[in-house]
Amino acid sequence: MFSETKLDIAVIGGGASGLFVAGFLSEAGHHVVVFDKNEKVGKKLYITGKGRCNLTNLCPSDDFLKNVVRGEKFLRSAIYNFSSQDAVDFFEGLGLRTKVERGQRVFPQSDKSSDVIRVLQKVHCKGVDFRLDEEVLDVKSTSDSFCVRTAVAEHKFDRVIVATGGKSYRTTGSDGKGYEIARAFGHDVVPLVPALCPIRLNDVFVKKLQGVSLKNVTLSALADGKKLEFFGEMLFTEDGISGPIVLSLSSVVNRAKSVQLWLDFKPALDEKQLDARLLRDFDSAKNKDVLAVFRGLLPKSVAEVFCSVCGLDGRKVNGITKEEREKIAKLLKHFPLTFGGLYDLNAGIVTSGGVSLDEVNPKTFESKLQKGLYFVGEVLDVDAFTGGFNLQIAWATAFMCAKHLE
Numbered sequence: 568m569f570s571e572t573k574l575d576i577a578v579i580g581g582g583a584s585g586l587f588v589a590g591f592l593s594e595a596g597h598h599v600v601v602f603d604k605n606e607k608v609g610k611k612l613y614i615t616g617k618g619r620c621n622l623t624n625l626c627p628s629d630d631f632l633k634n635v636v637r638g639e640k641f642l643r644s645a646i647y648n649f650s651s652q653d654a655v656d657f658f659e660g661l662g663l664r665t666k667v668e669r670g671q672r673v674f675p676q677s678d679k680s681s682d683v684i685r686v687l688q689k690v691h692c693k694g695v696d697f698r699l700d701e702e703v704l705d706v707k708s709t710s711d712s713f714c715v716r717t718a719v720a721e722h723k724f725d726r727v728i729v730a731t732g733g734k735s736y737r738t739t740g741s742d743g744k745g746y747e748i749a750r751a752f753g754h755d756v757v758p759l760v761p762a763l764c765p766i767r768l769n770d771v772f773v774k775k776l777q778g779v780s781l782k783n784v785t786l787s788a789l790a791d792g793k794k795l796e797f798f799g800e801m802l803f804t805e806d807g808i809s810g811p812i813v814l815s816l817s818s819v820v821n822r823a824k825s826v827q828l829w830l831d832f833k834p835a836l837d838e839k840q841l842d843a844r845l846l847r848d849f850d851s852a853k854n855k856d857v858l859a860v861f862r863g864l865l866p867k868s869v870a871e872v873f874c875s876v877c878g879l880d881g882r883k884v885n886g887i888t889k890e891e892r893e894k895i896a897k898l899l900k901h902f903p904l905t906f907g908g909l910y911d912l913n914a915g916i917v918t919s920g921g922v923s924l925d926e927v928n929p930k931t932f933e934s935k936l937q938k939g940l941y942f943v944g945e946v947l948d949v950d951a952f953t954g955g956f957n958l959q960i961a962w963a964t965a966f967m968c969a970k971h972l973e
């Protein structure tokens with residue numbers, strides 16, 4: 568349990584994991600200093616969940632771990648020891664009322680991420696010494712302590728916790744400095760790639776679809792020979808696709824060398840059922856343009872693009888052969904999209920890759936290479952799907968670190 572010896576502890580980063588760990592350690596009687604390069608803490612937390620902060624997910628821990636993309640085994644102990652229910656109880660205990668929404672997602676009842684930051688900083692971290700606008704430049708170990716050099720001064724500490732986050736949405740402060748600190752202690756950093764990130768398409772028709780959203784579709788991929796499928800909602804951007812199923816897919820294709828993508832516009836119907844539906848629709852619109860039929864099946868601009876890709880522009884329904892109709896049904900279920908890669912690292916909601924898990928103790932989050940040095944949160948090579956899982960990883964790793972730090 569929490570260490571009895573009173574220590575001077577530096578927490579680098581006042582984001583989700585940094586605030587979490589700092590409060591527990593200060594409560595345990597340690598002198599805790601949180602450094603953040605920003606003028607205020609929790610800049611990324613502020614924009615989470617579109618400003619509402621989806622702070623955890625109340626699914627059972629086994630299901631939780633299925634939503635972890637990288638680090639599932641490593642995180643097992645943390646997630647079982649500090650579950651999402653523990654996170655909810657913790658926040659309720661700080662006076663933050665919470666509510667559960669679709670898919671077991673937990674939000675503050677106020678729908679304000681600022682309330683999450685407020686209780687973390689003002690209540691949980693009331694005994695913490697905050698050094699804001701103070702970027703940590705490097706950390707060195709001496710025989711019995713650490714020297715933390717910031718843009719302002721050099722400070723001596725007994726323990727250092729790196730809670731610097733990933734390397735995406737850099738304007739929130741997470742610019743990857745934590746990886747440099749880790750490397751300086753000999754840590755391996757698994758190459759960084761974006762995760763939960765929009766995907767670029769090399770199809771010229773994309774521009775015509777910008778802003779269009781599709782519900783209840785299946786987006787599939789063949790990534791290095793592995794078939795992947797996500798059902799739900801997506802939308803077209805200026806030069807690609809985004810939205811829930813695209814973000815999820817991006818997290819599992821972000822390291823693949825070859826990716827083929829296709830869309831099933833009508834996953835509820837198999838090809839035969841779809842052909843029968845087309846036959847019915849065609850029968851009742853014999854003298855009309857094919858486009859008119861597709862407008863009943865797809866959003867207007869998607870119908871136009873679909874007709875043009877299928878070479879059906881200007882064609883009348885009564886001119887379509889059976890073979891053509893069957894081909895159309897096939898294409899509605901297997902509409903190819905040309906994968907143009909993910910957007911850059913900065914656009915990922917989280918960073919995949921980071922401090923190698925082999926070199927960090929999964930129970931204490933202490934470095935196996937340097938005693939007294941700890942890594943928590945997104946700086947580690949861990950990431951998960953959307954739904955509150957990434958913040959729960961930040962809370963759970965921070966809690967375990969505080970609990971076992973000695």
Ligand SMILES: Cc1cc2nc3c(=O)[nH]c(=O)nc-3n(C[C@H](O)[C@H](O)[C@H](O)COP(=O)(O)OP(=O)(O)OC[C@H]3O[C@@H](n4cnc5c(N)ncnc54)[C@H](O)[C@@H]3O)c2cc1C
Pocket residue numbers: 579580581582583584585602603604605608609610611612614615616617620621622623701702703704730731732733735736739740741742743744745915916917943944945946954955956957958959961
């Ligand atoms: C748009 C968006 C929406 C999201 N929504 C959700 C959501 O609803 N639910 C969910 O579970 N997850 C969400 N996430 C992911 C989640 O926000 C992160 O996984 C989580 O914040 C990681 O916590 P962290 O403590 O590791 O890093 P961060 O919260 O990024 O904190 C890192 C902190 O370290 C500071 N720092 C970095 N380097 C230095 C340095 N050298 N010196 C001093 N300070 C430094 C930074 O300023 C920053 O404050 C979202 C992410 C984004 C970008």
